[in-house]
C-alpha cells in the first residue's frame with residue numbers, strides 16, 4: 001500500500017519533471033548465500049533484495065540483470081503459501097518460467113538469460129540481486145528544505161553509507177543540474193552523521209579529509225559532481241538532492 005502511494009507520487013513528480021527516472025537500481029552480487037543471508041546482506045550494503053512489482057520495474061530489473069553470470073536470488077518468497085515481495089506486499093504478477101510452483105515454502109531466483117523466475121528451497125546458496133533506492137530530485141532546495149521534502153514524500157535524505165550506495169549515487173549524479181547534490185550528511189553536536197542513523201563507517205571526503213570543525217555555515221554534506229567526492233557546503237545553498245525511499249527510517253535528527 002505504502003509502495004503504491006510512493007509510486008503514484010513518483011508518477012506525479014515525473015509529470016512535473018522534478019525527479020529523475022531512477023527508482024530502483026539493481027546489482028548482481030556474486031557471492032553464494034542462503035536467501036535469508038542474502039536479504040541481510042542487501043539490507044546492509046544496498047537497500048534490499050531486488051523487487052519489481054510492476055511491468056516497468058520488471059523491464060528495468062531485466063536490463064540491470066544482463067550481467068548476471070549464474071542463478072541469483074530476488075526478493076520474492078512464500079509465506080503460508082502466498083508469494084510475497086520482500087517489502088511485504090502480496091505478489092500479484094510474477095513471470096514464472098514454465099509453470100507457477102505450488103510449493104508451500106520457497107524463495108525465487110532468476111536464471112541467466114531466461115528472464116523468468118524459478119523457485120527453490122530458501123536454504124540453497126546462490127548469488128543475489130540487491131537494489132538501491134535513491135531518487136535524484138531536480139528541484140533546488142536548501143539542505144533543510146531537501147530534508148523536509150524527502151521525509152514528506154519518500155523516506156529520508158539519502159544515506160551514502162556504504163561503497164555500494166555511493167556507487168549507485170555516482171551512476172546518477174551525472175544527471176544533476178547543480179554542481180553539488182545534497183545528501184543526508186550533517187555536522188551536529190561536534191560530529192558528522194547520517195540523518196538516517198546509519199554509521200559513518202565508509203567515507204568519501206574530498207582529499208580524504210573529514211572537516212573537523214567546519215564553519216557554522218558549512219555543516220551540510222553534498223556530493224560533488226565533478227570530483228565525485230563529499231564536500232561540506234553552505235546549508236542555505238539551493239541544490240538538487242538525493243532522497244531514498246523505503247520503510248527503515250531510524251532517525252538521528
Ligand SMILES: *[C@@H]1O[C@H](CO)[C@@H](O)[C@H](O)[C@H]1NC(C)=O
Nearest residue numbers: 026027028063064065066067
Ligand atoms: C555490466 O558490465 C559492464 C561491463 O563490465 C559494466 O560497464 C556495467 O556497468 C555492468 N552493468 C551492471 C548493471 O552491473
Ligand SMILES: *[C@@H]1O[C@H](CO)[C@@H](O)[C@H](O)[C@H]1NC(C)=O
Nearest residue numbers: 001081082083088089090091
Ligand atoms: C495477501 O494474501 C493473503 C492470502 O491470499 C490474504 O489473506 C491477505 O489479506 C493479502 N494481503 C494483502 C495486503 O492483500
Ligand SMILES: *[C@@H]1O[C@H](CO)[C@@H](O)[C@H](O)[C@H]1NC(C)=O
Nearest residue numbers: 138139140177178179238240
Ligand atoms: C536549479 O539550479 C540550477 C543551477 O543554478 C539550474 O540550472 C536549474 O535550472 C535549477 N533547477 C530548477 C528546477 O529550478
Ligand SMILES: *[C@@H]1O[C@H](CO)[C@@H](O)[C@H](O)[C@H]1NC(C)=O
Nearest residue numbers: 044045162198199200201202
Ligand atoms: C563498520 O563496518 C564494518 C564492516 O562492514 C562493521 O562490521 C562494523 O560494525 C561497522 N562499524 C560500525 C560502527 O557500525
